[in-house]
Amino acid sequence: MDLSKYRNLLIKKIMEQVAEWCESDAEIMISNSEVHRFLHSIKGTSGTLELEGIHRISETLLEQLSSFHKKEWKGQELREFLSELMELTYSYGHFEEVEMKKQQSRNGDVPLIQIIDDDISILILLKDFLEKKGWMVITNSTSNKAVSQYFDLQPDCVVIDVNLPNKNGFEIIEDLQIHSNKHFVPIVMISVFNDRNTRIKAFKMGADDFIQKPIDLEEFAVRIERHLLRKQIYDQSVLLDELTNLYNRRYLKVVYDRSMEEWKRNNQQFSIAILDIDYFKKINDRYGHVTGDLVLSTFALFLAENTRSNDLVFRYGGEEFIILFQNTDYHKAYEIVSRLLADFTTKCFEANGEVFFVTFSAGITGICSKETTMDSAINAADQALYTAKNLGRSRVECFNQSLMEQKKLFISVIDDDPIIRSMLKSRLQEAEFNHYVSNIHTFENGPSFFQSGILEYPGEHFLILDGVMPIMDGIEVLQKVKQTERNNVSVIMLTGRNSEDDIAKALELGADDYMTKPFHMNDLQERIMRLIQRKK
Structure with a gap:
């Protein structure tokens, strides 16, 4: 007997009833007995229709329901209680069979892979396959968006098709190499052509690998994994930021711990400032990423030359920089950063025949407790930075408890x-x-x-x-x-x-x-x- 018609009717019934109960945020009360009747009906029918997943969940919910001793449910409460049933019912509504096991949460620091190809079917195929390996994948079908997203999101590996409209893969590599000469990001070229000249040109342009279409997915994944591993080893071994020649965020942890030990021994307080270039994305969009990199390197050199010899400057990421002020309370740090802001705003930049000036916003916190972790210190300075930006940018703010609004x-x-x-x-x-x-x-x-x-x-x-x-x-x-x-x-x-x-x-x-x-x-x-x- 074909049960699909009856299964679809049951799924529709569940979705309509749950939506009616849970969609509104109004204070609509649903009686416990009504919820019990609904789940009891679902349990019996789903079992008969061989919908084992829904049967098991409804059975579990019924057992929980009997232990709650509630008379009525608010819509929000019921939405939370029925969330697993909602998700599985939704899945059944799209696939005939769904595995009951839940996907494990991914590590928040999984590698990011960017794929650039105008063949949407290939994008879908590669994205789905690689994400099943636990990586995050972003895709682009147009060159302009691809280059912009590369600079904005800073992927850990880039896959580029040679044959693209408007701007081919070699031209995109040329755009990226302006950045990649300062940062190690593996580049993998893919193409239907596998002739010697195409391969040689790809490697000369800066590609780290070349893979012919049609792609063997398992081999493709293994090669991507090797490139990601190389990237990880490289990142862990380098303490200097390639573009600015400042210390990077990995070395910041070492210096912070060392400063904290010094503070514990000699009561030498220290402070942290986060500096963020204002409207940096607009600079990239208007003048190009080459000019954006010039602004970053100029700003880095300015900070290195205009801070004291015992203060350390780090590139924290993107357009964010951190200064660790040794043996300095936040009042003195505020004075120094305010002077830096006043001086840097007078520096003149020129691009595309235009002259422009750049400002930054800053947040400062003093390390006042021997229990303060680096993450909490940076979070405090970041809160002050957020306030500075909300107050109009091009200013310096110090952290206090009133800034804790996230x-x-x-x-x-x-x-x-x-x-x-x-x-x-x-x-x-x-x-x-x-x-x-x-x-x-x-x-x-x-x-x-x-x-x-x-x-x-x-x-x-x-x-x-x-x-x-x-x-x-x-x-x-x-x-x-x-x-x-x-x-x-x-x-x-x-x-x-x-x-x-x-x-x-x-x-x-x-x-x-x-x-x-x-x-x-x-x-x-x-x-x-x-x-x-x-x-x-």
């Missing part, structure tokens, strides 16, 4: 499926986003999202956007968002398994990433944080 992260889920909205909201509300206070909002369509005015709220914005919706589909929403030219908005597009055209359009329009339905919540949370942190 940065705001607005996550907007735009999807016409109520079960998806409810499920994502529930899980994202439970998630922890380091140094951010998250605000989760859901919208059933594009017009309601734009009418809310949420994009005007100050803070970082992340859109989880369904590709197919009535009234205004995901591509139209993405187009309108990108027209705002806001630099604080990242977008992940949700697509179906066979939606190459949608993926191609989304990447072309500037989506930062895409995920195919169904997906794991751990993956989504990891992806959000990686994209935000890499863009910091």
